[in-house]
Amino acid sequence: MSVLLEFSMFPTSDDCRNGSSVSAQVSKIIDAIDKSGVSYQLTPMGTVVETDTMKEALAIIELAYEQLSDCERVYSSLKFDIRKNTKNRLKTKIASIENVLNREVNH
Template identity: 85%
Template structure:
């Protein structure tokens, strides 16, 4: 099974912000994900991770929250794409689109 999870998480409270920036807190989250060994891709608007189970995906959310748990208020948005009998969709989905684009250019 492949569980793709796209999420964003950041503090909204003044006690964890540097002016309008939350990059210091987000960097803590990304560092923890990196150290976890889970496949991930950072994007400008969030992070995408791929796990083998829903439990592992939810554990990543808990890990991320632990990095900002000292903040008075934290915002998070989550999206899941769960598919049985497949793996490595973090890269294979992109490769599929790139293949389609090459076909269109060759036409």
């Protein structure tokens, strides 16, 4: 099974922000994900991780929140794409689109 989880998480309270920037706090989350060994891709608007189970995906959310647990208020948005009998969709979904685009350009 492949669980793709796209999420964003950041503090909204002044106690954990540097003006309007939350990059220091988001960096803590990305560092923790990187150290966890889970496959991930950072995007300008969030992070996509791929796990084998929903339990592992939810553990990543808990890990991310732990990095901000000292903040008064935290915002988070989550999206899941769960598919059985497949893996490595962080790369294969993109490759599939690039393959279609390449065929269209070459025809």
